Amino acid sequence: MDESAAGKAYSMEVEFERQVTGARAGATRFPRYDHAVRGIANYWYPVMKSRDLRERRPKALKLFGQPIMFFRENGTVYAIGDRCPHRGVPISLGRQEFCGTFSCRYHGWTFDLKTGALVAALTDGPDSAIVGKARVPTYPVAERAGIIWLFYGEGTPPPVETHIPPEMLAPDAVIEARITTRPGDWRYAAENGFDESHGKYLHRDSLMMFFSHPPGYVRTEIGPDDWNWITRKTTQAVPFAEYPALGSWPKRRFWKIARSIVRVSIALPGVLRVHYGSWIHFEWYLPTEDGHHRYVQFVVKHTSGIGALLFRLRYWLLLRWVFHVQFNDQDASMVELMQTPPEQLFGPDHSLIAWRALCEDALQET
Ligand code: FES
Ligand SMILES: [Fe+2]
Incomplete structure (x- = not known):
């Protein structure tokens, strides 16, 4: 140190x-x-055992005062803000309609798991004006030693092994x-x-x-x-x-x-x-x-x-x-x-x- x-x-x-x-x-x-x-920002933190996040079964946690949804698709883990910007419902209550996305249970706003961007509002048609104007935060995640690690902080994180x-x-x-x-x-x-x-x-x-x-x-x-x-x-x-x-x-x-x-x-x-x-x-x-x-x-x-x-x-x-x-x-x-x-x-x-x-x-x- x-x-x-x-x-x-x-x-x-x-x-x-x-x-x-x-x-x-x-x-x-x-x-x-x-x-x-x-807490102290700009560190990787262990959040759950890898085996506790099953394929396509969202998991909601509150960490650092923020609601976060964890989701595993084809083995890859994603973490996005678990609050729909539309009416504030937890996104983790929703379901997956399309690969690489997750849809809010209430009105079907659909978010890209990698970027957090709203890519469709399913109850407003493919030309919905809201698309591209809303997003949820995303969090860097990694898996090491059988554990899922989340980076809490700003900017590009250091390699997870650092912490x-x-x-x-x-x-x-x-x-x-x-x-x-x-x-x-x-x-x-x-x-x-x-x-x-x-x-x-x-x-x-x-x-x-x-x-x-x-x-x-x-x-x-x-x-x-x-x-x-x-x-x-x-x-x-x-x-x-x-x-x-x-x-x-x-x-x-x-x-x-x-x-x-x-x-x-x-x-x-x-x-x-x-x-x-x-x-x-x-x-x-x-x-x-x-x-x-x-x-x-x-x-x-x-x-x-x-x-x-x-x-x-x-x-x-x-x-x-x-x-x-x-x-x-x-x-x-x-x-x-x-x-x-x-x-x-x-x-x-x-x-x-x-x-x-x-x-x-x-x-x-x-
Ligand atoms: S509250 Fe999420 S789509 Fe309406
Ligand atoms: Fe003790």
């Missing part, structure tokens, strides 16, 4: 001091980030996904992803960590890593601590034998990577409409043959339920309930500040 951007993002000790000590209480520290309700973590593009990447729409602002979700301390408290008694003993607290440094990531690197992990006049925490549990320290990274435009030893978790947060986001979760393992089969089995028999569902639903419940500002940050929140600063830098450049 751009070294200077990452450097700016994590070495803002002065701003960190100000935020954590509340010296700027009530002030907006990251104004562009605060206003980025619709896909290399681990997902490796030829031996075995990928499984869970994609849901959740309540909560996308920024709360991203901040929760990179949040340093909740893993040691909120998730302590999750099924995923039944046999694991997360440290009571850690100290971390945040810095640039491979690809576009900034990573929290643990410099000190304290398993138990004595709180004067209160006692020891966390409680000792004899069945918790495994140490649990994971490596967590985040990158623009809101993608998280968590290394769990032999496999990796990725998650994206796509704004849908205000106060909601599309939560895209992946597990990735590099293996093949019987190893691939065993990993898929492990996912569907175990990881999906204890991790993508139960563990990450604990996050979802917090993301839904969170309400800021105001907020009062503490030491471990340097993780949030690093992420916000990364976004602020990027938004300044656009």
Whole structure:
């Protein structure tokens, strides 16, 4: 990644001091980030599994505040604005009358899937005066790693691979996904992803960590890593601590034998990577409409043959339920309930500040 951007993002000790000590209480520290309700433009985002878009079966999604219809014809995926300019009906309720087009259900306005242009108004005859005077937006789409990716932004997009973590593009990447729409602002979700301390408290008694003993607290440094990531690197992990006049925490549990320290990274435009030893978790947060986001979760393992089969089995028999569902639903419940500002940050929140600063830098450049 751009070294200077990452450097700016994590070495803002002065701003960190100000935020954590509340010296700027009530002030907006990251104004562009605060206003980025619709997310960060000019990035490719994963939107659905390829197999979930069947041939000639339109699918409607709200993304970045915009209604979008996805359609597959002869294997090619198209994405167009899902609002008919005539009377505002969702185009995805319509049907296909001619190859390469899609017709609105209400009065038969017919749009070119590639360009979004109105090419016929079927209830006004072939010489309809409206033809050529209306269009719907179109969105660049691509398929990689069994996923449909959409470019949200202006102009010609970069190659889709630019914004896909290399681990997902490796030829031996075995990928499984869970994609849901959740309540909560996308920024709360991203901040929760990179949040340093909740893993040691909120998730302590999750099924995923039944046999694991997360440290009571850690100290971390945040810095640039491979690809576009900034990573929290643990410099000190304290398993138990004595709180004067209160006692020891966390409680000792004899069945918790495994140490649990994971490596967590985040990158623009809101993608998280968590290394769990032999496999990796990725998650994206796509704004849908205000106060909601599309939560895209992946597990990735590099293996093949019987190893691939065993990993898929492990996912569907175990990881999906204890991790993508139960563990990450604990996050979802917090993301839904969170309400800021105001907020009062503490030491471990340097993780949030690093992420916000990364976004602020990027938004300044656009
Ligand atoms: S609302 Fe779409 S054709 Fe009339
Ligand atoms: Fe979490």
